[in-house]
Amino acid sequence: MSTKPMKVVLVDDDEDDRMFFADALQEIELETDLQEFHNGQELLNFLNDSDLDHPQLIFLDLNMPVMNGFECLKKIRTNPKLKDLVVAIYSTSSSERDIEETFVNGANIYINKPNKFEELKKTIAQVVKRNWQYEENEMDKTNFLFRI
Amino acid sequence: MKFRLNYTPSELIQKVVAEQLNRMGVSFSFNELGQLVLDGKISGDIMAQITERLRKLGITLSEAGMNSIVGDIKNAIEELVYSEDIRKTTISVYLSNKLGYSYSYLSNLFSEETYTSIENFIILRKIEYTKRLILEEDMSLTEIAYKLDYSSVAHLSGQFKKVTGLTPTTFLRILQRRKTKNT
Numbered sequence: 001m002s003t004k005p006m007k008v009v010l011v012d013d014d015e016d017d018r019m020f021f022a023d024a025l026q027e028i029e030l031e032t033d034l035q036e037f038h039n040g041q042e043l044l045n046f047l048n049d050s051d052l053d054h055p056q057l058i059f060l061d062l063n064m065p066v067m068n069g070f071e072c073l074k075k076i077r078t079n080p081k082l083k084d085l086v087v088a089i090y091s092t093s094s095s096e097r098d099i100e101e102t103f104v105n106g107a108n109i110y111i112n113k114p115n116k117f118e119e120l121k122k123t124i125a126q127v128v129k130r131n132w133q134y135e136e137n138e139m140d141k142t143n144f145l146f147r148i
Numbered sequence: 149m150k151f152r153l154n155y156t157p158s159e160l161i162q163k164v165v166a167e168q169l170n171r172m173g174v175s176f177s178f179n180e181l182g183q184l185v186l187d188g189k190i191s192g193d194i195m196a197q198i199t200e201r202l203r204k205l206g207i208t209l210s211e212a213g214m215n216s217i218v219g220d221i222k223n224a225i226e227e228l229v230y231s232e233d234i235r236k237t238t239i240s241v242y243l244s245n246k247l248g249y250s251y252s253y254l255s256n257l258f259s260e261e262t263y264t265s266i267e268n269f270i271i272l273r274k275i276e277y278t279k280r281l282i283l284e285e286d287m288s289l290t291e292i293a294y295k296l297d298y299s300s301v302a303h304l305s306g307q308f309k310k311v312t313g314l315t316p317t318t319f320l321r322i323l324q325r326r327k328t329k330n331t
Contacts, residue, residue, distance in 0.1 A: 029263075030263065100318070100321075100322060100325075103322045103326075104322055104326055104329060106326070110313075129262075129263035129264065130264075143276070143279045143323065145312055145314060145319060145322060146311075146312055146313055147312065147313030147314055
């Protein structure tokens with residue numbers, strides 16, 4: 001068993017959605033350490049300050065004030081220190097165009113925010129438990145696209 | 149002219165590692181599990197140099213012990229996915245013969261540590277290999293389905309969609325658009 005909890009970050013401006021997510025994450029059978037931010041700028045400030053301790057997985061909402069998820073994703077992918085982070089877009093949009101654009105701009109995972117708690121728990125578990133194997137293989141990471 | 153590169157990853161990696169260690173004058177061998185065995189006592193300084201040289205080539209080292217059985221299963225699966233000959237054997241026979249444990253033991257250990265089954269992991273690795281063949285070898289899905297022993301293109305395509313949530317065509321379009329964007 002892995003000894004260190006998996007570092008997960010959620011960036012979402014909606015307080016209810018953050019609580020819903022945190023509760024669901026806590027209920028899955030994998031130890032995680034969750035940090036929450038309200039917009040893309042807050043996440044970038046955190047990432048730039050924490051060189052050695054980057055999260056293994058970032059859940060990023062698209063529609064947020066100050067800096068939206070799309071801008072934030074572009075900034076992550078163009079920053080040499082951050083470009084390899086695994087980013088999961090976590091949004092209510094199910095537009096095929098939006099989904100493809102986020103992938104083209106470097107998203108690894110696209111998740112449609114589920115409305116039901118059980119569904120959310122299942123979705124998060126699917127992503128979090130799936131991610132481990134890609135941490136160790138740089139070659140696969142660039143081709144790692146996954147949509148739920 | 150365009151050429152396909154045919155290679156076995158485990159052999160290629162061993163050759164790369166051997167070249168680096170020979171250059172450093174380190175005495176070593178590879179055991180039957182493909183693990184690197186360093187002979188004699190290695191100082192911390194030399195170990196750091198080895199780690200750094202290999203890291204630059206995208207190769208990381210992890211200490212082998214009881215906890216590395218899962219790592220050995222993963223390596224064995226990697227070989228299985230890449231080798232048409234190995235795929236002719238059943239998975240359980242292949243893994244238990246290669247690693248010297250019963251399949252049920254290996255299977256339980258693997259699920260406990262990775263939260264996925266060996267069978268599912270093989271599917272994931274086959275899809276990763278498919279991606280590589282599409283992108284790097286320019287192979288068609290028909291060719292890949294044949295190479296990886298899928299009963300039909302539809303079966304491969306369906307499995308690809310199930311694992312990635314995307315059709316192979318969408319996947320390829322996204323990667324091509326990414327490439328155009330970055331050049």
